[in-house]
Amino acid sequence: MRSQMMDIRQIEAVLSKMRDLLRIGGLRDWADALDSCVLDLPVDPSGVRMRIVSIYGGTGSLNDVVLYRNGQPLIRENNELDDLRSELYRLCHAAP
Numbered sequence: 001m002r003s004q005m006m007d008i009r010q011i012e013a014v015l016s017k018m019r020d021l022l023r024i025g026g027l028r029d030w031a032d033a034l035d036s037c038v039l040d041l042p043v044d045p046s047g048v049r050m051r052i053v054s055i056y057g058g059t060g061s062l063n064d065v066v067l068y069r070n071g072q073p074l075i076r077e078n079n080e081l082d083d084l085r086s087e088l089y090r091l092c093h094a095a096p
Contacts (some may be wrong), residue, residue: 007091011041012038015037016038017084019031020083021077025068037052048093052088067081
């Protein structure tokens with residue numbers, strides 16, 4: 001049980017950082033979707049993990065997101081977002 005709580009906290013932390021980056025890049029819809037995951041995670045951890053994994057595939061998925069400001073890619077923020085995407089995917093797959 002303690003491990004599951006730690007996983008949930010780690011997932012929440014990654015989602016929160018990703019949400020902030022998405023807002024910096026003006027992607028409010030994606031940020032709101034991750035906020036919804038944060039809110040639902042304590043209530044339905046398995047369901048939210050499945051929902052998170054599902055947003056990684058297909059056209060227009062979370063993997064396709066690139067952050068821009070004033071027409072210029074945000075290099076540091078995109079690198080951080082990429083690292084966070086990988087971490088989130090790993091956390092969601094590693095969980096029971």
